[in-house]
Amino acid sequence: MKFRYAMVCSSNQNRSMEAHFLLKKQGFDVSSYGTGAHVKLPGPSLREPNVYDFGTPYKHMLDDLRRKDPELYKRNGILPMLKRNSLVKLAPQRWQENAADGSFDVVFTFEEKVFDMVVEDLHNRDHVLMKTVLIINLEVKDNHEEAAVGARHTADLCQEIEAAESWEESIDDIVTGYEKQHRRKLLYTISFY
Template identity: 45%
Template structure:
């Protein structure tokens, strides 16, 4: 959600999702996690429940602070596999993780960013299983971020810079098409994604990245 926050503050339209079967948060012991449903349980409900259970424990491990941040970004966590691609989102949902006030109204995105390789695999598997009903290309990029507050902040900055670099490349291609007096073609930007990602990775060597293309 840190990446969702920084992207939305930068006025990018963004949606965020999880890919597991449920939302699992640390509990009093490793075998007693707090489990919540995607798409229905709100971040505020999670916050209030954990605060009532053990405010000292869940403040010490950072869960209450994380949930307090999240409830001010979007109402509830959503599950990627339940997302109806291509269906307009008329309201913002609060990163693929909704967002940024207006949400992604067309119900599609150009780039999906995951922050763990297993989530990258889950997204690619799900899109393959959907059989590309829209025949619309999407770039799926994994930026490996350790699951702690400090690394999340660094990762959010890195993802924002990648978004800025991809946006700059798209603007260059639009300007080039205008100068040549020809229609802009998205494919000219798609072809530059590996180049942009390579330049980004040279700077952000601490954030290993994977990239693939698939279709909605």
């Protein structure tokens, strides 16, 4: 069975897009989203992030940061990240505005506060379709190396979910097996569209 997947992180477009990039390469039907009010990318200091509206094309962000300080943004990995993102899709999308149609079977988040936001968002919607959606949180530190590891773990979990005859009956075993193998805890729940 083929599922539709959503990758959701806060606002910086690293973890969800790394997973989106890898899953897309492996032939999965996948989308990615942020949950923040804006897209925030590291700036010259913690108090000076680069802030963009959702929907701003990645190419625009790339050109903007190249103008500001190409060496800094190349060194901290932001330029390569934006280049990767631009190969995946045109612009970042916000979960709350773009994921309401009930088309996802599985939603992955990469930090607990985003998991809570997605669960709350789904809980507050009208459950017209009564279609189940599995939400899994795989805690991933927000750096380029951990995002790559998290993407591989996400792909492995997607393959196991796809291989299960019934994910509803197998999810506990899939999660337990993952946790034993990787010594990482997963949060998961089921909601509805």
